[in-house]
Amino acid sequence: MTTKKTRRIQMMVLGAVLLGASALLVSFAFRDAIVFFFSPTELLAEQRRPDQLLRVGGLVVTGSLVRGESETATATFEITDGNATVAVSFTGVLPDLFAEGQGVVTEGYLRDGAFVATEVLAKHDENYIPREVVQALKAQGHWEGEEDAGADTGAGGGSDPYGG
Amino acid sequence: MIVELGHFALTLAFAVALFQAVVPLVGAGRGWADWMRAAAPAAVMQFLLIGFAFAALVHAFVTLDFSVRIVAEHSNSQIPVLYRVSGTWGNHEGSMLLLVLILALFGATVAAFGRDLPLGLKARALSVQSMIAAAFTAFILFTSNPFDRLSPAPLDGNDLNPLLQDIGLAIHPPFLYLGYVGLSMVFSFAVAALIEGKVDAAWARWVRPWTLMAWVMLTIGIALGSYWAYYELGWGGWWFWDPVENASFMPWLVAGALLHSAIVVEKRNALKAWTILLAILAFSLSLVGIFIVRSGVLTSVHAFANDPARGVFILAILGVTIIGSLTLFAWRAPAMRSEGLFQPVSREGGLILNNLLLAVAAAVVFTGTLAPLVREFIDGAKISVGAPFFELAFTPFMVLVIVAMPLGSLLPWKRGDLGRVMARLWWAAAAALALGGVVWGLQSGEALLAPVGLALAAWLILGVFVEIGARIGLPRASPGTALGRLVRLPRADWGKFLAHGGFGLSVMGIAAVTAWEVEDIRLASPGESYMLGGYEIHFDSVSDGQGPNYLYQRGHFTVFRDGEVVAVMEPEKRLYPVQGQPTTEAAIDMGLTRDLYLVLGDKQTTGDAWVVRAYLKPLANWIWLGALVMAIGGLVSLTDRRYRVGAAARRARPAPVAAE
Numbered sequence: 001m002t003t004k005k006t007r008r009i010q011m012m013v014l015g016a017v018l019l020g021a022s023a024l025l026v027s028f029a030f031r032d033a034i035v036f037f038f039s040p041t042e043l044l045a046e047q048r049r050p051d052q053l054l055r056v057g058g059l060v061v062t063g064s065l066v067r068g069e070s071e072t073a074t075a076t077f078e079i080t081d082g083n084a085t086v087a088v089s090f091t092g093v094l095p096d097l098f099a100e101g102q103g104v105v106t107e108g109y110l111r112d113g114a115f116v117a118t119e120v121l122a123k124h125d126e127n128y129i130p131r132e133v134v135q136a137l138k139a140q141g142h143w144e145g146e147e148d149a150g151a152d153t154g155a156g157g158g159s160d161p162y163g164g
Numbered sequence: 165m166i167v168e169l170g171h172f173a174l175t176l177a178f179a180v181a182l183f184q185a186v187v188p189l190v191g192a193g194r195g196w197a198d199w200m201r202a203a204a205p206a207a208v209m210q211f212l213l214i215g216f217a218f219a220a221l222v223h224a225f226v227t228l229d230f231s232v233r234i235v236a237e238h239s240n241s242q243i244p245v246l247y248r249v250s251g252t253w254g255n256h257e258g259s260m261l262l263l264v265l266i267l268a269l270f271g272a273t274v275a276a277f278g279r280d281l282p283l284g285l286k287a288r289a290l291s292v293q294s295m296i297a298a299a300f301t302a303f304i305l306f307t308s309n310p311f312d313r314l315s316p317a318p319l320d321g322n323d324l325n326p327l328l329q330d331i332g333l334a335i336h337p338p339f340l341y342l343g344y345v346g347l348s349m350v351f352s353f354a355v356a357a358l359i360e361g362k363v364d365a366a367w368a369r370w371v372r373p374w375t376l377m378a379w380v381m382l383t384i385g386i387a388l389g390s391y392w393a394y395y396e397l398g399w400g401g402w403w404f405w406d407p408v409e410n411a412s413f414m415p416w417l418v419a420g421a422l423l424h425s426a427i428v429v430e431k432r433n434a435l436k437a438w439t440i441l442l443a444i445l446a447f448s449l450s451l452v453g454i455f456i457v458r459s460g461v462l463t464s465v466h467a468f469a470n471d472p473a474r475g476v477f478i479l480a481i482l483g484v485t486i487i488g489s490l491t492l493f494a495w496r497a498p499a500m501r502s503e504g505l506f507q508p509v510s511r512e513g514g515l516i517l518n519n520l521l522l523a524v525a526a527a528v529v530f531t532g533t534l535a536p537l538v539r540e541f542i543d544g545a546k547i548s549v550g551a552p553f554f555e556l557a558f559t560p561f562m563v564l565v566i567v568a569m570p571l572g573s574l575l576p577w578k579r580g581d582l583g584r585v586m587a588r589l590w591w592a593a594a595a596a597l598a599l600g601g602v603v604w605g606l607q608s609g610e611a612l613l614a615p616v617g618l619a620l621a622a623w624l625i626l627g628v629f630v631e632i633g634a635r636i637g638l639p640r641a642s643p644g645t646a647l648g649r650l651v652r653l654p655r656a657d658w659g660k661f662l663a664h665g666g667f668g669l670s671v672m673g674i675a676a677v678t679a680w681e682v683e684d685i686r687l688a689s690p691g692e693s694y695m696l697g698g699y700e701i702h703f704d705s706v707s708d709g710q711g712p713n714y715l716y717q718r719g720h721f722t723v724f725r726d727g728e729v730v731a732v733m734e735p736e737k738r739l740y741p742v743q744g745q746p747t748t749e750a751a752i753d754m755g756l757t758r759d760l761y762l763v764l765g766d767k768q769t770t771g772d773a774w775v776v777r778a779y780l781k782p783l784a785n786w787i788w789l790g791a792l793v794m795a796i797g798g799l800v801s802l803t804d805r806r807y808r809v810g811a812a813a814r815r816a817r818p819a820p821v822a823a824e
Contacts (some may be wrong), residue, residue, distance in 0.1 A: 014517070015520050022528050035548045035550060036545060066769060067767070067775070073685050073686055073775045095399070096747050135546075
């Protein structure tokens with residue numbers, strides 16, 4: 001009874017159902033589960049809901065880092081794109097390559113004009129400046145590196161070419 | 165001098181690759197046997213030349229020839245010898261050379277062991293393989309020459325990135341490349357079959373071991389990378405859904421699907437066009453991965469050399485490969501006639517469901533990975549797509565895969581009966597549900613993740629045991645008969661049991677660690693004690709010292725449970741002075757039931773307190789243990805006589821006696 005044709009139709013229907021389900025899930029997830037990146041200027045330009053997970057990136061202002069100020073192991077520092085500056089607090093262990101004057105991307109929530117970071121993203125290479133940060137700096141006319149999205153300014157190559 | 169010879173050998177290899185790409189293909193088209201036969205010696209020649217070039221580069225790294233640019237940039241006189249060697253592929257140029265070396269190695273393997281391959285298929289497959297090798301050799305020669313000299317040569321090198329000075333990361337890239345490139349061999353066979361217009365069981369028997377090998381290597385490579393991130397980066401996570409991780413995960417998913425569909429081609433002479441398509445997709449996704457890693461178009465925790473010329477070159481290779489092979493597919497695939505008839509509820513049906521689910525899951529990962537690029541192109545908004553997206557959109561398909569796996573495994577070919585399969589599996593289902601219920605009860609109605617995840621894992625693992633029972637005729641057969649059958653089961657079956665069971669172990673680890681992890685971040689001073697999930701952590705002291713090529717501050721912690729010392733843990737903060745780079749060495753007390761994970765953070769600006777981060781991670785090791793079992797399953801399957809490379813050549817040999 002099952003001919004090749006009906007089997008092919010069954011397969012196609014199953015494939016279509018699964019694809020439809022994935023499209024539905026993906027679009028649902030895109031609405032709720034993606035995180036927008038802002039430079040400090042963009043971040044402060046608009047009202048943000050305090051429960052919206054955001055990313056903000058820029059350079060860590062030299063002299064702004066205070067480690068472990070309170071009893072709760074919270075570090076505070078400021079991020080700038082050369083135009084606007086936003087204060088960031090972070091409870092946890094800062095990544096190895098975190099340093100004043102370096103590019104950084106943090107993820108968290110904007111609350112009362114200050115950014116409460118839940119994550120400070122680690123980079124593997126000290127020469128690497130996140131692409132978004134480069135663009136944010138460029139937008140404010142503060143980028144002094146090469147013209148291309150020059151994440152790589154140092155010893156001629158990012159050092160981690162690995163996947164996985 | 166050796167370096168220049170290496171460069172010269174690589175240039176010659178490029179010429180040989182061009183020859184090998186053209187001559188056998190033309191010969192196969194015209195039916196000229198001597199032109200087709202040229203493929204095998206050319207493939208061996210190409211491998212020897214690239215092998216020499218690679219050896220020359222390793223030599224430069226081991227002898228610390230700082231006049232070579234990449235040695236000066238990625239090595240240093242202080243580095244231990246192991247990392248001098250691994251430094252060869254710890255950089256962009258050298259790792260591409262390793263990739264090309266493996267491409268040539270696989271070509272040479274087919275040339276050497278493929279004596280029984282039909283001459284035309286072999287010539288065409290080697291020709292396609294050589295096209296890929298030629299493209300990447302050109303990429304190295306024109307954009308990423310590893311043999312560049314520096315003049316004047318510096319006195320000492322700039323050091324290998326300290327994070328890469330680790331045994332896990334020394335062997336992680338070779339495994340990944342073996343996986344990516346193994347899929348290139350499958351791709352070459354697929355394109356050759358399209359040109360020939362013929363796909364049969366013999367073709368599938370050739371393609372399956374390559375797919376299996378590639379899948380095993382990818383499994384090991386991904387697990388190593390994940391494990392490395394876990395113990396070396398000090399943030400306690402094991403998977404970040406980072407674009408570069410996804411880049412290796414997508415080919416793994418598709419290779420997993422391909423592995424299963426090739427079985428249908430081989431046993432039932434069906435699903436041919438689909439299998440060819442999967443072979444093309446698997447390698448294309450490997451190329452997409454290489455593109456993502458090398459071009460830096462996506463922001464990742466991995467740092468890259470962002471040379472636009474390289475990105476464009478790889479994009480061109482990617483474009484030609486995908487457009488070319490898919491055009492060929494559209495043209496020739498309708499000629500692929502499948503024969504085996506089957507009912508929807510059958511082993512074939514189950515394997516199709518597996519394929520569709522894995523393919524759709526790969527598509528979801530692909531969408532999420534490339535979404536930031538697309539979105540920025542559309543309206544300039546910068547988004548990042550991370551774990552929440554994938555947990556929502558990817559996980560449901562994995563849940564379906566898991567639910568269907570034991571059922572599909574037990575279905576017979578052609579026509580099956582779900583009722584009969586459930587009659588065998590009901591107790592596994594009941595036990596899994598009971599486990600889920602107990603877990604749910606114990607944690608008093610919190611998130612459903614742990615009970616559901618653990619129940620699914622139990623379903624998988626118990627399902628494997630039910631299947632073994634079914635294969636050896638339990639419960640009806642006498643114990644002696646059953647044992648005899650158990651010993652005589654083909655290796656491919658054992659491979660399947662291990663791979664499916666290993667997947668279950670991984671799922672169990674993932675569910676437990678995600679649901680039950682305990683995290684604690686605090687300021688602690690030496691002398692202080694505190695509790696973490698039943699363990700008492702005592703912060704003894706911090707000492708300074710010097711390693712082979714770094715300085716360290718080492719925290720000394722003693723961990724007690726019920727008054728007994730469980731572990732002495734010594735997390736470090738290291739500073740590698742050559743690059744001025746600090747690294748964090750987490751201290752991990754590993755155990756089968758839990759990992760204790762300690763990270764020493766920064767010292768407080770004033771006072772003597774340190775930031776200390778501690779985790780209790782239940783069943784964390786099961787994630788990688790499961791991956792290891794999966795990989796072993798693949799290897800066991802690979803040793804099955806039927807799939808041994810060139811198995812037909814040895815068919816004259818008497819079958820080994822399996823009973824002892």
